[in-house]
Each structure stands twice: as C-alpha cells, then as structure tokens.
Amino acid sequence: MSKYIGCWFGLKEAAEENGEMRIAHAFEAVNDKQAKAKAALLFMEAFPDGDDSQFEFRMYAGAEGVPCPEEEWDEAFLFDHEWDDELGHPIAKVQTSPVDFTNLQPSLRAAVLVKYHTTKISKQQLAGAIELQQDDSSTFDCHIYAAISKMPSILAMYPERVLEAIDHVRENCVPTKKWPEIKASLAAWLKGHEEDRKDGSIDTIKTDEPKPSVIVVPRPYKHTYDTLDVEIASALLGGDVDPNSPQPSETRRANGIIKEDREDFKRWSIQLRSQDNILKYDRPTIFGVVRNVPASDTYQFPDSHKRYITEYLTTHGKMENKDDETKQNTASSTGVLAHESPASNTVAPQHSDDVSITGTVETAPPVEENGPFYFLMADGEKIGRANKRPGLEKALADGGTEISQEEYQARKNGTYKAPQETTEKPAAQPEVKKIADGVFSIENLMGEQPKAAAAVEPSAPSNEVEKTEVAAAQPAAVDFQSIAAALENDLAAKGDKMKIWRSVMRTDPRYTKDLAGAGFEGTSINAEYMVMRATEIFGPIGTGWGFEVLEDRMLPGAPMSEAIYEDKKFIGNRILRDGDGTLITELNHSIKIAFWYVNDNGVAERFESFGATKYMYKSKHGIICDGEAQKKSLTDAIKKALSLLGFSADVWLGLYDQAEYKQENAIEFDIRNASDKAEDVTRIRKELDEKFKTNIDSMRAAVTPNEISGVASSLTRVMGVHLKAAREKADLEYAKYLEGRLRRIEEVKSECLAKLQEKAA
Template sequence: MTEQNLFILYAIPSEKIAAENGARKITLLYAAANIRQARAMAPLKFLEQYPDADDADFELVVYEDAPGLPRGALNVWDEEILSGYNWNEEARRPEPRAAQPIEFEKLSSIMKIAVLVKYMTTKITSDMLPAALELTLDEASSFPGHIVEAISKTPTVASMYPERIIEAIKYVVDKCPSTKKWPEIKAQLANWQNSLKDTPRTPVEDNAQTATNSVPQLKPGSGDPERFDLIVAFLVAGVNPEKAGAADVKNAKFIKESRDAAWRAWRTTLVGIPGIYEFPESELYALTLDGMKDLKLIKDTEGRLAYVRNHFAGHALLPDYPAVNSEESNDNTQADEQSADQPQETPETITERQGPFYYRTPDGDVGRANKLPKLEAVITQGCEEITREQYMELKNQPSRDDVSRQLAAQRGEYVEGISDPNDPKWVKSEVKQPEVKNLGCGVFSVDGLMSEQPKQEEPSQGVTSPSIDTAPPPVVPVTTQPTVDFQSVGASLEKDLSEKPAEALDNLKLWRTVMRTDPRFTKDITGTGFDGTSVNAEYMIMRATELFGPLGSGWGFEIQEDKLIPGAPMSEPVFNDKQIVGHRFLRDADGTLITEQHHSMRIRLWYETEDRDGSVISYGATPYMYKTKHGVKCDGEAPKKSLTDAIKKALSMLGFSADVWLGLYDKPEYVAEVGVEFGIKTASEKAEDTTRLRTELDEKMTRVAGTIESAVTANEAKKVFDTLAREIEIHRKSAEATGDGEHAKYLSGRLRRLNQIKDERIKALNEQEHSA
C-alpha cells in the first residue's frame, strides 16, 4: 500500500464573489499519495462539499503540510481558521494578520468600558476587541460582564476619563466577590464615588526640594496633547487632575470646548516648555497653582512667561528647559540697576498695566478708561475689553441713525443727503417748508408754523437784521413716502434690460421671455428658518414645454449621478434619574458613527431652440434619513424630490421665474403689478375660451336640429333633444351666474326652438304611423 502524505487545500474566493455573497476563505486537510494527486483531488473535494458553488470563482491552492501553515482537522472543512490571516497574492500563501492599533476614543461607550474591564488599558489592537465584545454578549453573565453593565448604568462613572474608570474597576474587584451581580456592583460604585468626595483636595506643596525628592514617586504625564489640553482646563479650574471627579471632568471639558480665555493663555505658554506633555500632572498642578490665582497674568503675556520661567526652568524632570545661568543673571541684574537710575524708562506693565484702556458694552457701544480700576469696574458690569484698533474701528462705524437712513434709501424711500433730488420719480413740493425766522432783539417770526399763511405777491421789504437769512429757501423734496408709479419696479427692470447692447439683448432673449412668474403658481414659505417664495415645479415645466416643446423631444434631462451623502452624526440623550444629563453619538457595532443620510442627484438638462442648443448641469438634494423631535425619519420619496429640485434649479439658471430668485417678489408693489398683468392675460384667454365654446355650441345646436328633423322614430328625436337640452341648460345657468343675461336669453330661445322642432317631428311621425 502506498504511503499517504497530508496536504492542505486553500480555497480563496475572488473579490467579486466575496463582495456579492460574502464568501470566505476555507481550508481542508486531507491525505494523498503525492502533490500531483492532491492537486487533482482538490476540485473534486471542493465540489463535493459545495455543489452549488462555481469553482471558477475560487482559487484552489494545495500545499504539503508543513509547520507554520494554518490547517484544520483531518478531512474537515474549516471556515474560521483563516479569518485571522491575509492572503499574499505574490507568495500565494496565507500570512498572519498583523494586529492593527485601535483608537480608543473612537469606540462606543459600552466598548470602552468592556475594554477597560478586560485589559485595564486604553492601548489595544484589533485582535483584542472580540474578547472584550464577549463581555457584552455571551459573557455578560460573568463577573466582568456584570462590572461592564454596572458601570454603563452609572453615567457619572461612565463619563469619567479612562484612568479614573480603571480605579473604579480595581475598587470593585477588591470589594466585591466574583459572585456579585451588577446591582451590588453598582452600589459599590456609589460608595467609591462617596469616598472620592470625602477625600480632601489638598494642594501639593510648592517647594522645589520636596518636588525634587518626590520625583521618582510621581506619575509621569500621558504624553498625549489632547490629554494635556484637558489637564490645563483642570489647572484653570483649580483642580488637581489626579483627584478630579466626574463633575470636575465635565467642567474641564466645557472649559476646553468653549476655548476659555484663561485656558488659551496658559496653554499657549505651557506648550512652549520642552517635554511638558510627559511632566507629572500633580507637579504641574503644584507649580501653576499660584499663577492661576493671579488673574492679571491671563492677559499679561510677559508676566506669565516670567512666572513659568521662574517655576519650571531648571526642573529635574525638564532637562531641555535649563535655568538662567549666572552670566545672564548678572546681565539682568546690571540692566535692572541701570534702569533703576532712569525711572522714566522703568517698565510698569509687569506690576500694573497703564492706560488708556478701551472696552465695549453689551449694547455694542465703546468706551475708554484711563485707569485700571475703572476698567475692572466696567468689566464686572458685563463689558468686554478691546484693543485700541478695535475701539477706533467701532468708533468710526456709522451710527444707527445713519444705517437706518441708508436702509430706507435702499428700500426706495427719499432720504435727504443720500437720494438724488433730480430723479424724476420724486415729487417735488412747491410749498415752502415752515421755518422760524429771527427778526432780531429776541423776536422770531412764527408765520411759517400757522395752518393758514397770508398770501404775499411780493417779498417783504421790512427792515431786517444782518443775521436774517435773506436768500430764498431752496426747493426741498418731500421727505414722505414718494408716489411711485404703480408699474415702476417692472418698468424699471424692463428699461434696464432694454438699454443693454445688442449682443447682450440677444443673449437675454430667452431670459426676458420666461423671467416673469404668474402669482397664482407661487406660495409663500415661512417657518422653515427663512421667509421666501416658492414656485410650483409643474408651472416651470409647463413654461419650458410651452417654449421648447414636449419633454423628451424639445428639451429633457439626463441623470448623471445619484448617491447618498453622510450628514451630521446622530445622537441620543443620556438620562440620570429620568433627567437628561447629556447626549452621546450613536455608533455601529464596529464603533463608526451613525450619521444622517442626504440624497443628492446631478442632472444634465438639455434644450433646443430655433437658433441654438444648450445644456445645464444642476444638482438637487433632499434629506433621506434624519432625526426629528419624533425620532428618526426616513423619506422614501427623496429621489423624486431631488429630481424635482434639480430640474427647478436648472430652469432657474436659464431665467425661468427669475423675478423670484432676484428678490422682486419681496416687494409688494411688484407682486401687485405682475398680478394685474397676468390677470389681464388670464381674462383674455378666458374670453377667447368663452367665445370658442359658444361658437362650438351654436354649431352643435345647428347639427342637432338637422338630426331631429331627419329622425326616423319619435324615440330617436326625443333622446337627441334631451341630450342637447341638458348641455344648453348648463350653459344658460352659467351665463345667469356671471350676469350675462343676454346670452342666457339667447340660449332659452334656441332651446324653445329646438323643442318646437322636436314636437313637430314627433307629430309628423305619429301621423305617418296612423295613416299607414
């Protein structure tokens, strides 16, 4: 009998079949006489196990069993063992998959807790996640699983930073037997929190010698810039980072996220120290404690640098930040002595800032303070200190009255000093403005203020003092609302367009044809964050069909892109005793954020005219899946809405309903103007339709009269008459309702005549029947 050897078969799916059906890499260990026989047996064994699979979609590779090659049990197909291996296409063999580092902060909150319970560290790799995930699934009933559940149900602990959660885990493991469940563990977590509150927060002594002796026992810094930013927030709040509680962490995060002025100032100074990220947090707290209490250092950059240099330079844990040497110290001493002889050059900014100072009130006004106490007093009242450049800029800005005058001029009102008095649209008053004249010796003329003024054909020749203004008063335009021509807005727009060059007019031919919008097909938009006017999409399509022809022949569109775009991350509220204490982002099982989805569509709209063809690229967008106050909403009609939006936007680029996009519909006088214009057009079209209908009805009555006269039976004559009589009666009632009595009388006469024709024909038919 031939000796049998062991061979390993690897079935590797193609990328296409793996993406479509989720096919996985599989392996089989089996016996064969030699490698040639093993390779011949491979397709048979594969099809025997997977008869519905196509072996062309799999790459079958056979190796003789050797150490280092992954394999399962003999004659058993294994679908799991290769999940931890990558397939090397060049070497055509499996390679162990290198563990990828995982960013701890990107994990979901429950996964963070599970990782901390399982490994007591935040530095993990991808191969460590499955074991941690088991604590929330199959191992949830174990003691570590109950710890995870207890912490997740205690938001004050779950929101702490990882190092503090690890302390809580160690406390629970030390205090609770392994048989305890999550309610008892949660009670121990409450005891741990109470013990933190009872622990006094005594500051570390600011003594260089003590700090030096305690260096070997200090916990080094994390080295993480983001963690250092949070530490600076603790320092600004006066909290020792190593003794911070959940409330302290929340306050520190608020200080960091709000970019507090003190936080920005101290962070900018401290990050300039080499090696500060690895500096012990408790030591950093001790050395900056006095500086944080001096609020003047927040805005005194030089004083803050001097403080940091004095307390941190030469520290044993900061070898790259040496102290000032003796030569520099002597030079500084000599410079100080020389400056002492010259008091006028002594800098005062280190001890007390010198004015003037500038500030801005909550109402937006600006002010100036020459002394520091006055500045501090106004700041306590809610004012904000600003620089001299900001003060000059705000001071030179136009006043509110000037801004109001400019806005009134832009709205079309006449404003003296801004509007052009020679503009023909302004109505000039021929009545002189009433004025008070100084007649001298304390006597004033008040005739101009009387309701009735005496008429004077010649100016007064009385004696006047030299101070009297003898020049005739100028013609002053009326400052009240001008009497604007009713069609001034539309006429002005048409005038501006007609005055353009011939080439521009040719380019604007299509624009001018479709720019005006019938108010019947518009709708005001309010309550959506802005106010505006919406144009009916079907109306714009009707206008395009009217100009270019039916959709698909004279104009049309092509969809070039149709996709979903991720939006803002979704979140859910975090409750503590039925109260919302915050929000957390929703994540998938792999830790990725769940975001809103927005549908986007890009189209190419094409059109054909007599002299040219063209196309326009346009986009349409609609929220597809988003969060509302009633929960997550999914819009199943998002593609249809995006297509409508894209068509409207493309047509608006060609000038359709341009008066809406130009903002003319925000002016009531323009809306009234186009309302009258389109009302006249509608009435004209309605009149034409009425004339056409009446002509058709007359022709029909003539034809029916002939039909009745030629009817062969009495029943035929009666039915033909009854059908037309109902139609005539409808038209007669409509004419009476609209006040057209003449037409109603005309229809009544025609109806009576038809009734006579019917009766005569029926009588004639009856006589013929009796005579027969």
C-alpha cells in the first residue's frame, strides 16, 4: 500500500457563491487507478451534500520531503501551500517581503507618497504607483505628481517633508488646479518653509486632558504593528469603544477602515509607528492618544501631529508591562524612553475618576485564529464558507453577515426557517434612532439621507462611523456615469428654467433606430414615443398641448431631367419642360405650425416650428412621388417643436454617438422598464452577475495594463448604473451587494496589474 494525497480545489464559479474552498486528504491505495477511485468515494462519504463538479481534483503520491496534510480532511493545507506544476505536488508558500521604499527611484517614491501617503507598501501597491507615473489623465493626483517630479528640491527631501508638501497642495489647491499652478503653490511653500527655518519659529500643542487610567487587561495576542493598526482603527470608531472589552462586530468595522485605507487612519498609523517603544504601550494609551487629540483635523498637520503624540505618550503613556512602565517613567525624566524588553505582565491599578475611555468594542482577535466560518451574502439568499478569518472579513466587507454552522447547514439543506417576529427587535435588524425633532437615523442607511446626516450630534459616535463609511462610497457613484451625470448636474444648477428639459432629455433606446448603414449617420427617434412623452408631461393633446397649421405649401426644387440614349448608349441628359415651356422641378412639401403647451401656471406658451418632406423627386429608380408627404412634414414639425423644449435632447446633442453613453443609458432604461415581477428582477441581476464574471476573467487574461484598466473601467460604469438605480429604489441590500462588487473590481484590477509588473520585472 502506498500513501496518496487527494487535493480538491474549488472552481471560480463556486467561489463566487460559497467562498473559496480547498480540501486535502491523505489515504492509502494500491496504485494510481485505485487511488483515484478511492478518492472519489471518500469525498462522497465525507461530503454527501457536496458537488464534486465544483472542484478541480489533483492527486500526488506521498514521499519523504513532500508536504503532506496533518489532518484527515485538511481545509488549511492548500491555502498554506501552492501547487507546483513541474514538481506535481504542493510546496510551501514563500513569504514576500514588503517593498524597500529607500531603494526606489526618487520619482517613484514621489508617486508612492502621492497615491498612498505612506512609505509602507507592498509589491501590489507599487504597481498602482507605477500606474500613476504612467497615467496621462488629468486627475488631481496626476497633476500633484507632475508638479513634484519637476521640482528636484522637493524630490530630494525626506518622505515626511514630501508628505507635508502633498498635504499643503491638497489643503490650498482646488482639485481643478493643473500642475503649473500646483508647482507655483509648492514654490511658495518652499519659500515660506525656508523663512520659518531661518526664524526658528515653531508652534507647540498644549494637552491639558486628564491622564486616562483604567484597569489594564493584557493583550490576549502577540502585539505587532498589524494589531496596532486594528487598535488605531477601533479608536477612530468613536467614544463607545472599550479597549478591554473586545466585540467581533467592532473589529470587523475597524478592519473595514483599514481596508478602506481611510486618510485619518493612514496618518495616525504612520505617526504612531514612528514612535519609540510604541508596541510596549497598553491599549488604553493607544486609544487615549487617538481620542484626546485637541482638534479632529490635527492629523492633517504632520509636525503638530507628531509633537502632540510625543507629548501625550510622555505625559500620559502607560506601558502594558509594569517593569517597562518603571523604565519608561525613569527615562522620561531625562527625555529618553527605555528600550529593554518587558519582563512580566502586571495589571495597573484602577482609578475611579476615569471617564474618558468607556463603552464596548473589541480588539484584534488572535492572528492564528482559523475557521471554518460561515456567512450569508449581501443578497440575503446565498451562503458561503471561509476557511480562514481573512476570507470571512472579505465577505463581511462585501456586505455579508456571519451566521452559525447550524444556520449554514439548514440553509444549505433547504430546511431553514426564519425566526418569528417578537416584540423585541432582532439584533440583525437595523436600529432606528431619534437624533432630533423630526430627524431619525437608521443604522447603515444614513448615507441615503444627507440632510438628516447633517443633524447628527457629536455625541453619537456609532452613527458617525456609519455616516463616514457611506460618505466614502458616495462620490464613486458620480464618476460612474460621467457624461450624463455631468449634463444633468449642469442643468440642475440652472434652476427651474430647465425643469422641463431635465425631465425629458433622456431617450429610451427601445424607441430609437441607428441610421448607420442606411446612407445616413445618426439616430432616429420614434415620433409616437415623443408624442407619448409630451402627453406624460403636459397631458392629452388638445388639452395640455397641441398645434395649429399656419402654412402648408409646395416649394420648387432642382429642375428635373431625363437620360438620352442612342443605340442603347447614354449620350446625355435633357431638361424636362411642361407643355407651356416652363421647367418641371422637384417639389418639396413644407409646413409651418404654431406649437403650444400649458405651463405650470396654466398659461399657454406658443412658438413656431417647421417641417419638410420631399414630395416629387428623382432617384435611381426614376421619378418618385410621395403620397404621404403632408403627414410626414407634420410629424417632422411636431418633433422639431418638442426638441426645442428638450425632448430627447441627448440624441440631438450627439450623446448617442458616444458608445459609453449609449451603453449606460441602455442599462438604466432596462432597469427602469423592468416590472416588479421576480422574473424581471432576477433576469437583470443574473445578466449583471454573468457580465461581472466574464469581465473579471477578461481582466485576468489581459496582457497589458491598458487592457486591464479598460475592462475595469467599463465594468465599473455598468455596476455604477445599477448601484444608482438600487439607491433610488431604496433597495439597500442590493446596493450593499453592488458596493462590494465594485470594491472587488478594484482588488482584481490591482492584483492583475501587480502580476504584470512582476512578469515585467
């Protein structure tokens, strides 16, 4: 009997629904053929509800020195190892080291600082900085980088000073400024900086806050810079966070801030990491230094921010270890912090006068914590499983909800029953809170009510966090539909004078026809559709709007002629004349109407419009006489009159000639026209999911950065239209799901760009 190891790798399709799964199992068999059959049987016995078609099966023979799973059905082994096609078995993953910022070229260092505002980056992030270097677009970041790259004096500065220059630009220059203006602003900053250095002027921050002192609970995990980041993010959540009472929900929110790479978190992390012995301070000290900052925007001023942190740690800082605290207090009298390692863990005394650090929040869980974990996706129907905590946190960031193993199995088997409603509100439901008279907030929904959000009191930190998260996601929706959104915003800024125009300018693509290939260029609009839209706005024809024919006549055109042949050979043309010798000409029908409509004040507004149609003309088939010329001219005049009011203005303005606008407009009207029937909604969402998967695969198969960016940009616009529609319909669950999909697009884009960069290197 020989030892074999079966490996089941979950396919991409299954990973989208249930999370990525990889299972390894060691067993004994006589030969390869029996091993494959036995592996299939063992899988069916262990996972009777599993579908082996959702896995890619690989197998290898065990040998000395070849990695082998330790557990019977190991769900972590294949995540810690990667398959080597040449060797035919998994090998341990090589831990990649972070990018050494000091070894980068000065221009690339500047790009990193502009894009990420930190020197701690990974290879994946480095690809984004390189992309910023090569970007020719007119974004604000591109212009900041261009200005700095043209100033050697700034490029030669220390990273902290370059960050000050970047902060100066962001504070003093509007986002529409170009690089020459930014360069001028930086030149003024350099001049002022030199004068301040000569004068020796420096500002100080006084901290009169009482020294926070609570019962110190030793950290139940190994404290690293990663766990420090979680503590910083938890402190930024608000005053209800208790560093000594960890709650999983608070940790997830803190990890969300880290993943979002929020500006205030990044700057706090950079400054605290630069402090001596920062990992030796207890958790209340870390929370206190973040919360007791004199002004909420202090982090935007690096020098002042650093001085405040240093002074706070010297005055109020407590070491987690009492021996370290003694050394810290002794050294602080001489202005030097101790560097010795902690010797023991001791709890600090309790002080009853502490009121600055209270509430409920969690600290980071042990890094080594493994699953499996189970979750419900944002749509409230699909379920998933994650083998490690990062997989769970990723699902939760995409809008999912953690569930128990029992609920997971029940939903999977179709036996799950939702709990009956009781008088008490279930914990999973959003809580409605009264903020002020007539103003209420709903957890996770504050972003949908910007006016109400302005009324949030400073004493409501939990609502403040929800508001911040949504606010970070809102601006992206504006960029998704750049052309149409820009036009609508311009019209909205012009007030009520453009009221009719705004309401009728968009055209349903179902009622248009592309004229390309018919001898014309452009788009034709169905006349009956425009009449229908006029009836929607003004009311029935004859009551809310109408027309009066002022002129109806035929206009002579070019002289008519006929071909002359001799022995079947064309020899010329002859002008046609009537019996009295007058020229026979083409005839064009023209009509003039007085169009009227009733405005909101009940007053009839009138203006004139013309329409025209060829009546008698010559074609390659001979002379043609159109018997419906009058009807066509009248239709043309009505369409022209309605176009003057803004009906279907997107066609007349040429937006339909742009593929990007046509695609976005078609998606938006498809969503609008879908009924409330389940099959219509399901069809649209299924098509979107299929498009998402197809484009993700295209990005991973792309061979150039431009190709990856192009696919990502197109998919982002499509997702943005659906997200906008979901928010308008208050479909919050689906909106949350789409926001998660948008974040996933950016993650895949960064991964693909990083892989291309590694190949190029």
